[in-house]
Amino acid sequence: MDEKFRRQLEESGADVEATLKRFVGNDAIYQKFLGKFPNDPNYANLGANIESGNYEEAYKCAHALKGVVGNLGLTPIFENVSTLVEELRNKANADVDAARAAEEWQQVKTEYEKFIAIINENIPQ
Numbered sequence: 001m002d003e004k005f006r007r008q009l010e011e012s013g014a015d016v017e018a019t020l021k022r023f024v025g026n027d028a029i030y031q032k033f034l035g036k037f038p039n040d041p042n043y044a045n046l047g048a049n050i051e052s053g054n055y056e057e058a059y060k061c062a063h064a065l066k067g068v069v070g071n072l073g074l075t076p077i078f079e080n081v082s083t084l085v086e087e088l089r090n091k092a093n094a095d096v097d098a099a100r101a102a103e104e105w106q107q108v109k110t111e112y113e114k115f116i117a118i119i120n121e122n123i124p125q
Helices: 003-011 016-022 027-039 042-052 055-072 075-088 098-122
Strands: none
Touching: 003 016, 003 098, 016 027, 016 055, 027 055, 027 098, 042 055, 042 098, 055 075, 055 098, 075 098
Protein backbone atom coordinates (compact mmCIF):
# COMPACT_ATOMS: atom_id res chain seq x y z
CA MET A 1 0.00 0.00 0.00
CA ASP A 2 1.50 3.28 -0.95
CA GLU A 3 1.90 6.04 1.61
CA LYS A 4 -0.66 8.35 -0.04
CA PHE A 5 -3.40 5.70 0.10
CA ARG A 6 -2.60 4.82 3.71
CA ARG A 7 -2.59 8.50 4.70
CA GLN A 8 -5.97 9.09 3.02
CA LEU A 9 -7.48 6.13 4.86
CA GLU A 10 -6.06 7.21 8.21
CA GLU A 11 -7.04 10.86 7.78
CA SER A 12 -10.59 9.69 7.08
CA GLY A 13 -10.66 7.71 10.31
CA ALA A 14 -9.66 4.19 9.24
CA ASP A 15 -7.64 2.20 11.76
CA VAL A 16 -5.04 0.94 9.31
CA GLU A 17 -2.49 -0.14 11.92
CA ALA A 18 -4.86 -2.41 13.87
CA THR A 19 -6.35 -3.76 10.67
CA LEU A 20 -2.94 -4.66 9.28
CA LYS A 21 -2.37 -6.71 12.43
CA ARG A 22 -5.50 -8.73 11.57
CA PHE A 23 -4.02 -9.20 8.11
CA VAL A 24 -0.74 -10.37 9.68
CA GLY A 25 1.01 -7.23 8.42
CA ASN A 26 0.31 -8.11 4.79
CA ASP A 27 -0.79 -4.83 3.26
CA ALA A 28 -1.18 -6.43 -0.19
CA ILE A 29 -3.95 -8.70 1.13
CA TYR A 30 -5.51 -5.79 3.04
CA GLN A 31 -5.51 -3.74 -0.13
CA LYS A 32 -7.02 -6.67 -2.06
CA PHE A 33 -9.93 -6.86 0.40
CA LEU A 34 -10.38 -3.09 0.30
CA GLY A 35 -10.58 -3.40 -3.49
CA LYS A 36 -13.40 -5.93 -3.16
CA PHE A 37 -15.35 -3.77 -0.71
CA PRO A 38 -17.13 -1.59 -3.33
CA ASN A 39 -18.72 -4.75 -4.74
CA ASP A 40 -20.13 -5.93 -1.40
CA PRO A 41 -23.94 -5.98 -1.88
CA ASN A 42 -24.84 -5.21 1.74
CA TYR A 43 -24.63 -1.44 1.34
CA ALA A 44 -26.94 -1.28 -1.68
CA ASN A 45 -29.34 -3.78 -0.14
CA LEU A 46 -29.36 -1.83 3.12
CA GLY A 47 -30.28 1.37 1.31
CA ALA A 48 -33.02 -0.29 -0.71
CA ASN A 49 -34.52 -1.86 2.40
CA ILE A 50 -34.36 1.35 4.44
CA GLU A 51 -36.01 3.28 1.63
CA SER A 52 -38.76 0.69 1.20
CA GLY A 53 -39.38 0.41 4.94
CA ASN A 54 -38.36 -3.24 5.12
CA TYR A 55 -36.49 -2.82 8.39
CA GLU A 56 -36.17 -6.49 9.22
CA GLU A 57 -34.16 -7.07 6.03
CA ALA A 58 -32.36 -3.76 6.54
CA TYR A 59 -31.19 -5.04 9.92
CA LYS A 60 -29.66 -8.13 8.30
CA CYS A 61 -27.84 -6.01 5.72
CA ALA A 62 -26.68 -3.47 8.32
CA HIS A 63 -25.39 -6.23 10.58
CA ALA A 64 -23.45 -7.85 7.72
CA LEU A 65 -22.06 -4.48 6.60
CA LYS A 66 -20.99 -3.78 10.17
CA GLY A 67 -18.92 -6.97 10.15
CA VAL A 68 -17.29 -6.18 6.83
CA VAL A 69 -16.33 -2.60 7.69
CA GLY A 70 -15.20 -3.66 11.14
CA ASN A 71 -12.83 -6.20 9.64
CA LEU A 72 -11.53 -3.61 7.18
CA GLY A 73 -10.94 -1.04 9.92
CA LEU A 74 -13.27 1.53 8.36
CA THR A 75 -14.14 2.92 11.77
CA PRO A 76 -16.40 5.84 10.78
CA ILE A 77 -18.67 3.56 8.76
CA PHE A 78 -18.54 0.95 11.51
CA GLU A 79 -19.60 3.43 14.18
CA ASN A 80 -22.49 4.79 12.13
CA VAL A 81 -23.76 1.43 10.95
CA SER A 82 -23.53 0.13 14.54
CA THR A 83 -25.94 2.86 15.62
CA LEU A 84 -28.29 1.86 12.81
CA VAL A 85 -28.04 -1.82 13.76
CA GLU A 86 -29.08 -0.98 17.30
CA GLU A 87 -32.02 1.10 16.05
CA LEU A 88 -33.23 -1.87 13.98
CA ARG A 89 -32.35 -4.75 16.31
CA ASN A 90 -35.29 -6.97 17.33
CA LYS A 91 -37.94 -4.58 16.07
CA ALA A 92 -40.88 -5.21 13.82
CA ASN A 93 -41.22 -2.77 10.94
CA ALA A 94 -43.99 -0.88 12.76
CA ASP A 95 -41.78 -0.36 15.83
CA VAL A 96 -38.87 1.29 14.03
CA ASP A 97 -38.52 5.07 14.23
CA ALA A 98 -38.45 5.61 10.45
CA ALA A 99 -37.14 9.17 10.67
CA ARG A 100 -34.29 8.14 12.94
CA ALA A 101 -33.44 5.14 10.76
CA ALA A 102 -33.38 7.39 7.67
CA GLU A 103 -31.11 9.87 9.45
CA GLU A 104 -28.74 7.13 10.56
CA TRP A 105 -28.76 5.71 7.02
CA GLN A 106 -27.69 9.12 5.69
CA GLN A 107 -24.75 9.14 8.10
CA VAL A 108 -23.71 5.65 6.97
CA LYS A 109 -24.08 6.74 3.35
CA THR A 110 -21.88 9.83 3.85
CA GLU A 111 -19.04 7.83 5.40
CA TYR A 112 -19.40 4.98 2.92
CA GLU A 113 -19.19 7.30 -0.08
CA LYS A 114 -16.09 8.97 1.35
CA PHE A 115 -14.26 5.65 1.68
CA ILE A 116 -15.45 4.34 -1.68
CA ALA A 117 -14.02 7.44 -3.35
CA ILE A 118 -10.66 6.87 -1.63
CA ILE A 119 -10.62 3.19 -2.55
CA ASN A 120 -11.63 3.79 -6.17
CA GLU A 121 -8.98 6.50 -6.51
CA ASN A 122 -6.24 4.18 -5.31
CA ILE A 123 -7.31 0.71 -6.46
CA PRO A 124 -8.34 0.28 -10.10
CA GLN A 125 -11.61 -1.61 -10.37
